[in-house]
Structure formats: structure tokens, C-alpha cells
Amino acid sequence: MTDIKTKYLFFTGKGGVGKTSLACATAVEMADAGKVVLLVSTDPASNLKDVLESQVDEQIKPVKGTDRLFAININPENSAEEYRNRVTQPLEGIASKAEIKKIREDLSGACTTEIASFDEFSRFVSGETEGTKFDVIIFDTAPTGHTLRLLELPAAWSSFTDENPEGASCLGPTSALKSGKERYHTVVNRLRDASLTSFYIVARADKASLKEASRTSNELKELGMSNQLLYINGVFKAIDKNDLLAQKIEAIGNEQLNSIPDNLKTLPLKTFPLLPYNVLGILKLRSLFNSELQKSISENNLLKSETHIQVLKGIDQLVDELSANQQYGLIMTMGKGGVGKTIAASAIAVLLAKKGFEVLLTTTDPAAHIQDFIEQLGELPSTLTVERIDPKVETQRYTEKILEHKGQGQSEDAKKLILEDLKSPCTEEVAVFHAFSKAISMAKRKFVVMDTAPTGHTLLLLDTAGSYHRDIMRNNINAGRLRTPYMSLQDQTLSKIILVSLPETTPMREAGDLQNDLKRASIKPYAWLINQSLSMLSGISDPLLKSRANAEIEVIKTIKTEYADRTFGIPFIAEKKLLPALIDEHLNKVII
Structure with a gap:
């Protein structure tokens, strides 16, 4: 892992491509090399506990089987609930129960969860809290472009009641954020600093996965985050050259690898093979970057006897x-x-x-x-x-309608915030x-x-x-x-x-x-x-x-x-x- 020289590493990619396995393997590798490493997950369906075979929760804890690796799992749903509580608590006794309930409903979408998750993990990048104790901090999942763009708008940090009376359905009052505007800008500047932060885009050797990786790469670059590397996981190589199915799977995978989207071709590339075993536990995580260990474990896990055919209705x-x-x-x-x-x-x-x-x-x-x-x-x-x-057509119609209604009498900054808010996935679903x-x-x-x-x-x-x-x-x-x-x-x-x-x-x-x-x-x-x-x-x-x-x-x-x-x-x-x-x-x- 000598190619990794930054303090902050983010792993991102389409679901099911192996982000967690590669993030964990990288963390173990760097801890073995003498670094003090923190592994952070903000995935609501995180399986860090299974992959590391160690207790992982919302408190920083050492990982069993390693000397210098620690892990924490930030539960986005819990973070979002705490955020809603911080928004509504000051209103108790002032607003009616019905009004408070409506505010909570307005803050129940995925965008609020994104903001709350970002709020939690930003403290590890800002250097103001536990982040100072670690040589390297690895994040299993990166913040979305929508979250970063939304918080970058000046109106997002204006007085919620005075300057932005309509509010932002995704963001809510920024007074409820633990991170202030200065901390946010510190974090984003560090994400954009190639000497501090690397983004690992993880994909599989298939069209849909590579298409998503291409989109992610472009979005990150638009945000000024250009220090990117591409990891392609689960590349199949046939062992039995007489197995026709194995031949076909390998040929299709090779074809996809040879037609990687143009914007990904410029990124440093590393491929990882499909393995005959699940990558669970420290030993198997070490094998991802150790070909000899990988070979040893594979030989013990390769099934040479006949398999039982699974009978399922078609x-x-x-x-x-x-x-x-x-x-x-x-x-x-x-x-x-x-x-x-x-x-x-x-x-x-x-x-x-x-x-x-x-x-x-x-x-x-x-x-x-x-x-x-x-x-x-x-x-x-x-x-x-x-x-x-067509989400784009429906969203355009909806956006124009909302802008006409909410934008009346608003400042340009407030209109920008409303427009950015309407770029969220939530808007698309409503549309x-x-x-x-x-x-x-x-x-x-x-x-x-x-x-x-x-x-x-x-x-x-x-x-x-x-x-x-x-x-x-x-x-x-x-x-x-x-x-x-x-x-x-x-x-x-x-x-x-x-x-x-x-x-x-x-x-x-x-x-x-x-x-x-x-x-x-x-x-x-x-x-x-x-x-x-x-x-x-x-x-x-x-x-x-x-x-x-x-x-x-x-x-x-x-x-x-x-x-x-x-x-x-x-x-x-x-x-x-x-x-x-x-x-x-x-x-x-x-x-x-």
C-alpha cells in the first residue's frame, strides 16, 4: 500500500461491489505497517462487525487481532433522529404539537439523514476531536455530492427564520448542526486537498457498476476532489479451462475491463480477483493485498467435490x-x-x-x-x-412550480438554496x-x-x-x-x-x-x-x-x-x- 500517502481515505461505489471489504483490508494493511488507523462507516446497513469479526458500534473501539486499528460505526438513522430532536427541542412550548410534528415529517427524508451523517463524520476530518489521535482515517462510504453542494451555498448558513423563512426541506435549521460554517469549510478544503485526501472508487467488471463509478468520478471532480483511484473487485479467472460457464464469465468480464468509461481510464487502477471464500476476519482481509496468503487460503477453500444443486421455483x-x-x-x-x-x-x-x-x-x-x-x-x-x-422531465416541471411559489420575495441566495434543495433525490421522488x-x-x-x-x-x-x-x-x-x-x-x-x-x-x-x-x-x-x-x-x-x-x-x-x-x-x-x-x-x- 505504498501508493497511499494521505491521511483521509474514502471508499465509494455502487452497492455490493465490495467497498467494505476493501476499506477494511486497507485499514488492516496500514495498521500492520505501523500506522494508527481509524475505520469509520456511515453505511446504514454496515456489516463492519461481520467483516472485522470484532465488536463495532457508535463508540471508537479497538479491533480484535490488530494492535493499532480502531473502528466506529455511525448509524445515520440515529444521527438523523438526534438532529430532528435538536431542531424541535427549542420549539417545545412555543409551537403547537401539530407544527412540531410537521417539522419532524419535513425532516424525515434521506437528505436529512445525509446531512446528519456528514455532521457526525466531519468531526473526524476537522481535527477538533478524536481525529487528531490517528495517523490515517478510512471512511467506508463518502458523503454525496448533494450534501456537499447544499452546505456550500451561502444561504444554507443564513438565519433560518429571518433570511430564509421558507426554510430548506432537506437541511432544516443549521443551528442544529454540530458543525459550524467554519468547521464545514475546513472539512471540505481538506477533502479537496490531494495531499490529505484520496478517494477510492470501487466497481465490478460489469457495465452497470462501471457506469456508476464513472458518474461518481465526474461528480467528485466537479466538487474539486480529484485525487481518485479505481479499484475493480471480483475479477473472475477460470481455473478449469474446460468449464464452458467459467470460460463465458471470464470472457464477458474481460470485455468489460477493456471498455472502461473514458474518464476512468485516467485513474490509477488496481484489480482484485474473485475469491472462493468470503473475506471475513483479519487473516482473510490481509489476504487481499498478499497474493501468497491468498493462494494458501484459496487452496483450502476450493471445492473439488460435487455441489448440491439448489432447487428453487423459477x-x-x-x-x-x-x-x-x-x-x-x-x-x-x-x-x-x-x-x-x-x-x-x-x-x-x-x-x-x-x-x-x-x-x-x-x-x-x-x-x-x-x-x-x-x-x-x-x-x-x-x-x-x-x-x-422520466424523472428529469417530471422534476423540471415540479421545480419550476415550487420556485414560482417559494421564490416570491426571496433574496437571490435564498432562491439558490431552494433550487439546490430541489436537486435532491427527495424532489425526484415527489415529482x-x-x-x-x-x-x-x-x-x-x-x-x-x-x-x-x-x-x-x-x-x-x-x-x-x-x-x-x-x-x-x-x-x-x-x-x-x-x-x-x-x-x-x-x-x-x-x-x-x-x-x-x-x-x-x-x-x-x-x-x-x-x-x-x-x-x-x-x-x-x-x-x-x-x-x-x-x-x-x-x-x-x-x-x-x-x-x-x-x-x-x-x-x-x-x-x-x-x-x-x-x-x-x-x-x-x-x-x-x-x-x-x-x-x-x-x-x-x-x-x-
Whole structure:
């Protein structure tokens, strides 16, 4: 790790690419080299405790098995709740309970959580607190561009009540921030200082992951944070050259590595191989930067015996169940980023249409990958309609409307703050809400299959629906006869939520967390769909792939026994044209 010379290291990238493993491995490597290291996570689904095999919570604690490594997990939800309390506490006895409740609701979105998380971790960069004790501080996840841009606006720090009476729905009163304006500017200046801070963009050798890495790199550069390195994780190299599946996986990965987006080609690049073992514990973390240790552990973990084939109902059987007793309904695929929600939604829609049902396939995902899959088919079934709720168009309309209303009589700085506030993911979800409502209405006449955005956006969408529901019920004297979108989502006969996960521990836990959030809103998922399962395939001879397949068994067992009422699976498909392969009639046979 001699290439690392800065005090602050940030690891960022799309979900499921291995940020935490690489951040932890880097921390262990630097501690072994004699540095006193602090590892900080602001991931709400952090698995630092599992990866380090050591107790990690919201207090700085030493990591077992190392001499100079310490870790802390900042829970963003707890930070956001403390932030809301600091905002509303001074108002108690002054404002009414209803007004305080509304302020808390306004500060319940993801943007508030971003601000509160930034507020917490900034103290480690500012040098005013515990950060001075450490030679190196490594952050598993970086602050978003929206957070940094928002706090950079002069109006964000103006008097909340006097100069910015409308307020900012994401930010709230800056008096509730622990970090003052001076500390914030100190932190941002250090993030921009290439001699102090490095950004490690982590990706996989696949198109979607590299596209996200490219976007992240550009956003950081726009913010003046140009000291970037690219880590590509999980690169597969076949061991058994006679295994056709292994050959295909390696060839597709190599093709992606050879077509890295142009802006990433200028970054220092390091690749890490796909391993036959989960990187858990200090020894295995050390192996990521030690090829001899890696080889030793791999030889002990490579599975040379036969694997047990995992029997799961296929996506065609899921479609049979969804259409068994009705000819209409809303079907939503949900899950963390990168698990395959879009391919699942596309396949469900096409298979329903092939049965002769009227089907609308739509997406609220800003990345809009649906069209990429649909174009692989060539000819579409006559009963299938594909459309996209364009977030940019909807957001532009909404932004113009809000600016016209809130900007009247405001200073230019206040207008800038309102405009920046409206650039948040929250605004995008509000903007697409009416189109979302329309889709639900159509689901009473035909099948509507909706590919939703990644987990955080999805929850915001549902929270928006819930807020709309509460307003309607509170303000309408005929509310008893109304049926809001939120009520439709709770109706299990009309709406079916499909949770998509990979057969890996972290995606499983994140889908489980999403399921719990949905249940708190009285929305019960219909089924889990496990994507890219090697253990559903027979005929694998490559030892590395066999080991990976074997590791899936326990995860799938946990999903079936602890999480899902119904479980379905999609086998791993090594094809560039995934959708035609997935809807093939031989779905549950060996696909190579």
C-alpha cells in the first residue's frame, strides 16, 4: 500500500461491489505497517462487525487481532433522529404539537439523514476531536455530492427564520448542526486537498457498476476532489479451462475491463480477483493485498467435490402464480442497487404478455436500464407496452412550480438554496409521484410491472405515498370512500411486492431491512426472488465457481426459513443478452 500517502481515505461505489471489504483490508494493511488507523462507516446497513469479526458500534473501539486499528460505526438513522430532536427541542412550548410534528415529517427524508451523517463524520476530518489521535482515517462510504453542494451555498448558513423563512426541506435549521460554517469549510478544503485526501472508487467488471463509478468520478471532480483511484473487485479467472460457464464469465468480464468509461481510464487502477471464500476476519482481509496468503487460503477453500444443486421455483413459475387468479394488478420489484430488479421486472412483464395479458412495464429508476434489456428482444409481444416515467422531465416541471411559489420575495441566495434543495433525490421522488399514482390506477385494469429505483429511493417514494395518504385522510370529509395509492400498496390482492436479492449475505440483510421497513408501513412483500444463483446450475466443474455455489446454500436456506413466505430463483446466466436467455423455455435447465 505504498501508493497511499494521505491521511483521509474514502471508499465509494455502487452497492455490493465490495467497498467494505476493501476499506477494511486497507485499514488492516496500514495498521500492520505501523500506522494508527481509524475505520469509520456511515453505511446504514454496515456489516463492519461481520467483516472485522470484532465488536463495532457508535463508540471508537479497538479491533480484535490488530494492535493499532480502531473502528466506529455511525448509524445515520440515529444521527438523523438526534438532529430532528435538536431542531424541535427549542420549539417545545412555543409551537403547537401539530407544527412540531410537521417539522419532524419535513425532516424525515434521506437528505436529512445525509446531512446528519456528514455532521457526525466531519468531526473526524476537522481535527477538533478524536481525529487528531490517528495517523490515517478510512471512511467506508463518502458523503454525496448533494450534501456537499447544499452546505456550500451561502444561504444554507443564513438565519433560518429571518433570511430564509421558507426554510430548506432537506437541511432544516443549521443551528442544529454540530458543525459550524467554519468547521464545514475546513472539512471540505481538506477533502479537496490531494495531499490529505484520496478517494477510492470501487466497481465490478460489469457495465452497470462501471457506469456508476464513472458518474461518481465526474461528480467528485466537479466538487474539486480529484485525487481518485479505481479499484475493480471480483475479477473472475477460470481455473478449469474446460468449464464452458467459467470460460463465458471470464470472457464477458474481460470485455468489460477493456471498455472502461473514458474518464476512468485516467485513474490509477488496481484489480482484485474473485475469491472462493468470503473475506471475513483479519487473516482473510490481509489476504487481499498478499497474493501468497491468498493462494494458501484459496487452496483450502476450493471445492473439488460435487455441489448440491439448489432447487428453487423459477421466474416462470412466479409469473404463473401472479396470474393464476386475476388478470390485472401492480407488481413492483424492489431491492438494493445491483441485485437485478430491472431484469426481473422486464422478464416478469414479458412472460405475462406472452400469456396474452395486457401488460404495462414502467420504471421510476433514473438510470432507466429497462430499455437496454427490452432492446435485446427485438420484437415485443403485442400486449406489452413499455414506458418510462422520466424523472428529469417530471422534476423540471415540479421545480419550476415550487420556485414560482417559494421564490416570491426571496433574496437571490435564498432562491439558490431552494433550487439546490430541489436537486435532491427527495424532489425526484415527489415529482414522479403523480405518474406513480396513475400507474397504480391502471393496475386495476391490466398488469402494471414497475421497476423501482434502489432501496433508498423506493422508501422515499412510499413515504411520499404515505404522506399523501395522511393528508387526504386528514383533510377530506369523505375520506372513508377514498382509496389512496398508499392503501393500494397495502392491498395484497392488488399489489405484489417482489424483493430481489443476490444469494450473498449483505444483499440478503439489506433486503431483509427493506422488508422490515415495508412491514412497518403495513406493506407485506409477496415473495423473494434470488438472482444470479450458481447453486441452481448443474455441470459446474470450475473449483472456484463450485465454491461460490456452495457458499450460496446457507444464504438461500436463511432466506427461505427466516425471511420469505415464497422463494423463487434465477440461475446465473453468462450471456450478454440476458433477457432473451432468461425467458427461454429451458430456464430451469443448465444455462451455459
